[in-house]
Amino acid sequence: MDRLIYTSLTAMRSAQSRQAATANNLANAQTPGFRGDVAEAQALWVRGDGLESRAVASEEVIGADMRAGVVMETGRDLDVAMQGDALLVVQADNGEEAYTRRGDLQLSQSGLLTNGEGQPVLGAQGPITLPPADKVMIDSSGRISIVPVGGDPAQPQEVDHLRLVTATGSKIIKGLDGLFRIRGGGILPDDPDARLLTGHIEGSNVSATATLVQMIEASRSWDTQLKLISSARDMDSAAADLMRLPE
């Protein structure tokens, strides 16, 4: 039988992976700060003896779509939406510095400031811990001030600042925990010009319509490959018929 079916098989596998990536984007269409994954197929040429006529498809996640998501007003003091290309610095589970667009900050009982996924947010001296306060305020450059319990609301005290970085010019990739890191390691310098919007939250940047179109594309690509495999089968059986001895 023709080797065509193996080439088609790689394309079907690729369509299936792409469909899984698309499903993940759709499922996270309401996750704050989520960045959609961009999956693309690449041709891998099969080299060897004879005519180089085969390129198998290999599906790869090229990176994340870094377009901004829709910013919604929530009025909550601890919700921050990063503006422009700014990213918030958080601590990943392995202690490394990593970056996120997710800004629905939470305050734990011990006063540790984390983002919505529970990763500690980093300040000037590592993870930020806030003392008990009547009010916590974050300004547009990330400075955190508090009104201590029983303190004068007119005289807030500055306690720390959220670290903001800008990835422009550096290649960042999304890790298995959904956080961004510089490809090949390293850390980004703090960006004093980065700004955020308090009382707002950035949603996911997944566009449902665009993703539905990708879904249909992946389905059709799958169906086309199916057609190729069944054509290969027809050709094979026709060839087998030719060889059959007349009865």
Next chain:
Amino acid sequence: MSSGALHVARTGLDAQNMKMQVIANNLANVNTTGFKRDRASFETLAYQIVNTAGSPTSAENKYATGLNLGTGVQVKGTARIETQGTLNTTGNGLDVAIEGAGYFQILMPDGQTAYTRAGDFSLSAEGTIVTGNGLPIQPQIQVPEGATSVSIGADGTVTAQLAGQTDPTELGKIETARFVNPAGLQALGNNLLAQTASSGVAQVGAPGSEGRGSLRGGALEASNVNVVEELVDMIETQRAYEVNSKMIQAADEMLKNASQQL
């Protein structure tokens, strides 16, 4: 036979369904005194490595980026949004609203203290100030028989006019509790909340002191649910549910064609 896309889309349906339940509960409690709306918070599930970047594809070639596929979404938790509800004047002397942070302390039948923002109090047969469910507030305040015009002051002082006396008599003081992380309180139903490890320990004191809100007698705090906001959330959730079910349909269609044509 399994398809990743089918299962990933299922996590999306589950999460949207759960969010819808949160919205339904908010809407159902739109007229509940002192109710605080919940917001469902989503998080991505782990990514799984299919191909590692840099791993060889053949003797000469390497994957440039690799393939990490996400496995979906889940609702990480619900956050109670603690904004102030509207204050409605009722004129009823035993109705009281908290303006600012704090909770009334309620004695549960099992001896534990629960917390509430609902100040629609009434009198028990014995003259104790109790919640709508008949649970006494802490510290207990006894209103003597024949007392007229009970009123509650901004600092929690409860006074009443007793028969045969010209000046109002002080009956006791309502104290309120505040928490470092009020969002960490656990909802018990019946408008009651319980202290947890994440809320921190109750800091009890007079209303209006140390960051505790002051009391407003003759008024009730309405829920902080904004119906329009919930309806918009509802539509958004419904649409997200729809696209995820479309995804399931598409993945199913792919598998169906494969099993029919091959």
